[in-house]
Amino acid sequence: MIRTAIAGTLLQLLHLLVALAAAPLLLGVTRFAKSRLQSRRGPSPIQPYRDLLRLMRKETVLAHDASWIFRATPYLVFSLMVIAAGMVPMFALDLPLASAGDLIAIVALLATARFFQSLAGLDIGTAFGGIGASRDALIGSLAEPAVLMVAFALALVAGTTALPAIARFVLSGGVGVDVSLALALIALLIVAIAENGRIPVDNPATHLELTMVHEAMVLEYSGRNLALIEAAQMLKLLIFVSLVAALFAPWGLAAGDVLDLLELGGGLLIFLLHLLVGAAVIAIFEVSIAKMRVFRVVEFLGAALILAVLAVVFRFVAEAS
Amino acid sequence: MLTLTLLGLLVLLALGVSAPFIRPDRLALRLVHGGVGGVALALGIAAAIRLVAGGEVSELDLPLGLPWMGTHFRLDDLACFFMAAINLAAALVMVFADGYAARQPEPTRALAPLPIFLAACNLVLLANDAFVFLLAWEMMSIASWLLVLANHREDESRHAAYVYLAMASLSVLLLLLAFGALAGIDGDYRFAALREATERPPMATLAVVLAMLGAGAKAGLVPLHVWLPLAHPAAPSHVSALLSGVMVKIALYGLARFLFDLVGAPAWWWGVVLVVAGAASALIGILYALMQRDLKRVLAYSTIENVGVITFALGLSLCFRASELFDLSALALAGALAHALNHALFKSLMFCGAGVILEATHLRDLERMGGLVRRMPYASLFMLMGSLAASSLPPLNGFVSEWLIFQTVFASSALHDNLPRLIVPLMGAVLALSAALAAVAFVRAFGLAFLGRPRSVEAERAVEPGGTMMTGLALLAGGCLLLGVFPVVTLSLAESAAHGVIGVSLPAGAVGWIVLAPLGSGGAAYAGFIVFLALLGLAVGTRPLLARLWAERRRRAAAWDCGFPDASPSTQYTASSFSQPLRRVFGTAFFRARETVDMPAPGDARPARLEIRLIDPAWDWGVEPIRRAVEAATLRLNATQFLSIRRYLSLMFGALVTLLLIVAATQQ
Numbered sequence: 001m002i003r004t005a006i007a008g009t010l011l012q013l014l015h016l017l018v019a020l021a022a023a024p025l026l027l028g029v030t031r032f033a034k035s036r037l038q039s040r041r042g043p044s045p046i047q048p049y050r051d052l053l054r055l056m057r058k059e060t061v062l063a064h065d066a067s068w069i070f071r072a073t074p075y076l077v078f079s080l081m082v083i084a085a086g087m088v089p090m091f092a093l094d095l096p097l098a099s100a101g102d103l104i105a106i107v108a109l110l111a112t113a114r115f116f117q118s119l120a121g122l123d124i125g126t127a128f129g130g131i132g133a134s135r136d137a138l139i140g141s142l143a144e145p146a147v148l149m150v151a152f153a154l155a156l157v158a159g160t161t162a163l164p165a166i167a168r169f170v171l172s173g174g175v176g177v178d179v180s181l182a183l184a185l186i187a188l189l190i191v192a193i194a195e196n197g198r199i200p201v202d203n204p205a206t207h208l209e210l211t212m213v214h215e216a217m218v219l220e221y222s223g224r225n226l227a228l229i230e231a232a233q234m235l236k237l238l239i240f241v242s243l244v245a246a247l248f249a250p251w252g253l254a255a256g257d258v259l260d261l262l263e264l265g266g267g268l269l270i271f272l273l274h275l276l277v278g279a280a281v282i283a284i285f286e287v288s289i290a291k292m293r294v295f296r297v298v299e300f301l302g303a304a305l306i307l308a309v310l311a312v313v314f315r316f317v318a319e320a321s
Numbered sequence: 322m323l324t325l326t327l328l329g330l331l332v333l334l335a336l337g338v339s340a341p342f343i344r345p346d347r348l349a350l351r352l353v354h355g356g357v358g359g360v361a362l363a364l365g366i367a368a369a370i371r372l373v374a375g376g377e378v379s380e381l382d383l384p385l386g387l388p389w390m391g392t393h394f395r396l397d398d399l400a401c402f403f404m405a406a407i408n409l410a411a412a413l414v415m416v417f418a419d420g421y422a423a424r425q426p427e428p429t430r431a432l433a434p435l436p437i438f439l440a441a442c443n444l445v446l447l448a449n450d451a452f453v454f455l456l457a458w459e460m461m462s463i464a465s466w467l468l469v470l471a472n473h474r475e476d477e478s479r480h481a482a483y484v485y486l487a488m489a490s491l492s493v494l495l496l497l498l499a500f501g502a503l504a505g506i507d508g509d510y511r512f513a514a515l516r517e518a519t520e521r522p523p524m525a526t527l528a529v530v531l532a533m534l535g536a537g538a539k540a541g542l543v544p545l546h547v548w549l550p551l552a553h554p555a556a557p558s559h560v561s562a563l564l565s566g567v568m569v570k571i572a573l574y575g576l577a578r579f580l581f582d583l584v585g586a587p588a589w590w591w592g593v594v595l596v597v598a599g600a601a602s603a604l605i606g607i608l609y610a611l612m613q614r615d616l617k618r619v620l621a622y623s624t625i626e627n628v629g630v631i632t633f634a635l636g637l638s639l640c641f642r643a644s645e646l647f648d649l650s651a652l653a654l655a656g657a658l659a660h661a662l663n664h665a666l667f668k669s670l671m672f673c674g675a676g677v678i679l680e681a682t683h684l685r686d687l688e689r690m691g692g693l694v695r696r697m698p699y700a701s702l703f704m705l706m707g708s709l710a711a712s713s714l715p716p717l718n719g720f721v722s723e724w725l726i727f728q729t730v731f732a733s734s735a736l737h738d739n740l741p742r743l744i745v746p747l748m749g750a751v752l753a754l755s756a757a758l759a760a761v762a763f764v765r766a767f768g769l770a771f772l773g774r775p776r777s778v779e780a781e782r783a784v785e786p787g788g789t790m791m792t793g794l795a796l797l798a799g800g801c802l803l804l805g806v807f808p809v810v811t812l813s814l815a816e817s818a819a820h821g822v823i824g825v826s827l828p829a830g831a832v833g834w835i836v837l838a839p840l841g842s843g844g845a846a847y848a849g850f851i852v853f854l855a856l857l858g859l860a861v862g863t864r865p866l867l868a869r870l871w872a873e874r875r876r877r878a879a880a881w882d883c884g885f886p887d888a889s890p891s892t893q894y895t896a897s898s899f900s901q902p903l904r905r906v907f908g909t910a911f912f913r914a915r916e917t918v919d920m921p922a923p924g925d926a927r928p929a930r931l932e933i934r935l936i937d938p939a940w941d942w943g944v945e946p947i948r949r950a951v952e953a954a955t956l957r958l959n960a961t962q963f964l965s966i967r968r969y970l971s972l973m974f975g976a977l978v979t980l981l982l983i984v985a986a987t988q989q
Contacts, residue, residue, distance in 0.1 A: 060873065061875075061876050062875060063877070063878065065695075065880065066877075067695055075859075075863050083852060083859065097855075103845075104724055104847075105852070108713070109715060112714040118764045122772045125880075125890060126892075126893065129894070130894020130898065130899060133764065134894060134900075134902055141754070144753065145750060145753035145757050149753065155845075161728070161845040219883065223875075224871075294902065312750075313743065
């Protein structure tokens with residue numbers, strides 16, 4: 001009993017450390033792959049680590065009007081992302097934190113982070129903060145129900161919304177190629193792109209005022225606060241890549257006794273593979289499509305919502321017949 | 322317990338009757354608010370204890386009222402749950418009211434109806450025959466009408482109170498007919514008789530539809546919600562909190578009492594109707610909330626959303642019950658009840674907070690607020706907690722009940738009938754959309770009121786009031802946090818009530834102090850306490866950790882704003898501009914939102930204007946035609962007021978003959 005508790009805690013700590021360490025790498029590799037695809041040299045994959053370090057050392061400049069909400073938001077958003085990351089299986093399935101929240105709880109934690117980030121955008125009282133918060137609200141209000149519907153489709157297949165249980169069900173080979181799972185996967189991918197502010201929804205590299213969404217919201221942040229927000233954003237990308245991997249391709253993740261080092265090592269290798277594939281997919285997708293204008297995003301995300309609902313309906317029809 | 326409760330209600334009635342005679346006013350305010358708060362607290366705690374301890378159903382018949390019937394009272398688990406929920410919320414609101422009401426222009430006007438209103442609400446819960454039920458229901462309506470009229474010198478209040486009275490009368494009329502249809506021509510109006518009826522009366526379907534409409538009109542279900550966004554903002558803030566936290570719950574109790582208890586085993590379509598009506602109310606309510614500029618109207622429309630969520634869960638519970646899946650039915654009912662309690666707390670908090678803003682700034686218009694977080698630090702913290710709860714975000718209490726309701730939606734594939742199997746997931750998607758939009762609505766309401774720079778002189782000069790007003794807010798916010806971190810408190814109450822109604826318990830270990838696992842171990846789980854601890858630990862611990870690694874240097878400077886220097890506060894985003902993208906996406910279909918831009922020609926000095934027009938379809942296509950028809954009919958009938966005696970007599974004779982003919986025809 002005590003032994004499993006200690007082992008579980010150790011595994012959870014290791015999981016969080018790996019997540020924190022891998023998140024900047026994922027972004028770095030994505031940027032690297034993207035610039036190579038665009039025939040640029042691009043910065044090295046470890047550039048995000050250097051950026052975070054530089055921001056940590058820099059002086060923090062706060063606007064005169066910044067309230068305690070503006071100052072607390074980076075810490076809150078970062079903490080929420082860490083907790084959510086702690087619940088998503090990355091290299092091992094049986095995380096203690098995974099029993100503290102299911103897929104819906106993870107979506108809600110991300111929504112709470114969005115809530116605070118939007119408030120911080122409104123806090124300084126500039127038009128850019130408002131434009132970012134308002135547009136992010138539009139994206140979020142369509143993306144969140146789509147994820148919930150994906151969770152619904154998965155719950156219909158696996159009978160639960162607990163992530164390890166869904167992954168186990170997929171591992172057990174209980175599902176073959178399934179139309180509703182495919183639709184759910186596409187919906188989740190679209191949401192992942194939108195939630196992380198990638199092209200075609202938002203351009204993470206832009207600093208052109210009128211096209212910014214996420215960047216406009218965090219425009220007033222600097223120094224350590226900005227570092228935390230950026231780290232949270234990197235974690236979010238990692239959460240979505242791991243989520244897709246854990247739900248749709250959980251093969252090879254450490255599933256048995258948590259102290260089996262060989263299995264953990266295998267899980268870590270698979271995790272690294274997931275990151276590389278994820279980075280490559282994002283990079284290829286981003287170079288092959290142009291950014292949409294804001295009101296086209298509604299159709300893009302609406303498609304995700306409809307696909308997710310269709311996934312659920314197909315599943316019902318399949319069960320009824 | 323039942324006798325003591327009735328005595329408590331008598332104390333409330335006595336307080337209400339004597340309130341106008343107490344001098345001086347300050348003493349009257351203290352006595353009434355203290356008395357109501359004390360009685361409500363006692364009732365709430367007693368009901369909660371009885372529910373957890375699992376007391377017996379108690380009944381009491383008194384030889385009062387109608388001579389051939391008497392009056393019947395009963396206290397069972399369902400009534401007990403609602404009694405605990407509304408009285409605890411009301412007691413906390415009374416703490417706020419003690420400080421708030423004294424600052425009103427005519428503070429004593431709301432004093433007499435206030436205790437009577439709460440007594441009537443409790444009496445509805447205790448009623449065990451249709452007569453007591455309808456009498457208490459009507460008392461509740463009239464007392465709350467007087468409360469809405471407290472600021473009677475404002476046209477807005479008078480109009481709102483008039484519309485409210487009309488809708489409340491409609492509600493009681495529909496319920497009266499519903500009971501009539503259920504009991505039959507020579508029926509017995511005791512609830513015990515209705516409950517024990519072995520065969521369902523022929524007009525039971527009609528009774529169910531009438532009850533849904535009657536209770537729905539009182540609860541504010543779309544499209545019968547038109548009174549709610551008028552009455553809630555017009556009333557003083559503590560009254561708004563009571564209307565939204567207490568009275569709307571009583572209406573939902575009426576719905577639950579009728580459908581789960583009185584009519585017997587449900588048909589499959591009852592639940593479907595409620596699920597669709599609930600989801601529609603949730604979505605349309607929150608979309609309206611997003612379009613409003615008036616803070617209290619935003620909150621009122623959000624009440625419609627939450628009523629929709631609760632109705633949705635009630636309907637889902639009925640669907641499961643019709644499929645004889647009793648454990649899932651109990652779970653859905655527990656979710657509905659838990660959300661009712663949670664909503665009572667966080668919406669009371671939000672309305673009281675709006676009252677604090679109103680006191681500090683005399684503003685309700687979001688577009689003139691801004692920057693209040695610096696002037697009102699405590700109120701902003703409490704309102705932030707309320708906003709998180711109302712947006713159903715962890716670790717506050719609103720999330721727990723929504724999470725539970727989503728879990729039951731996800732289990733809906735077990736339903737037997739095909740139509741609900743298809744409709745419930747679709748409506749679940751609508752519910753998910755409205756939950757996401759609720760977060761946007763409260764980011765908008767909180768962000769524009771408290772953050773940014775002040776948009777008016779009033780907001781710039783706001784002074785945070787102290788005293789019992791803030792104590793009330795603090796208690797309500799503390800309640801929201803407590804029930805979010807330890808949802809076991811809410812859910813053990815809701816579980817007992819659901820057990821009393823459905824007769825089935827949730828699986829063992831479903832509701833623990835740390836982990837909620839409603840579908841049994843191994844299924845989906847949520848641990849609010851762990852999430853809260855982790856969040857607190859990480860958010861507080863990260864800062865010193867980082868400061869140890871790299872010394873922190875901080876400086877205040879002008880906002881960067883992409884290099885625009887010294888912009889005026891009017892360049893900030895406003896309430897209308899914040900919701901512009903959503904208005905464009907959803908508003909054009911639902912509300913026929915139209916924007917007209919009046920741009921002056923170059924050289925013309927007049928300001929440019931942007932005008933936004935929205936309609937409320939329920940008002941324009943529902944209420945307005947009926948109002949016009951009634952007005953036309955009354956104008957026609959006006960002529961009959963000035964007839965000669967001869968004509969009146971012949972009218973009466975004609976009516977008599979017609980009635981006799983109808984009786985003769987139906988007796989055949």
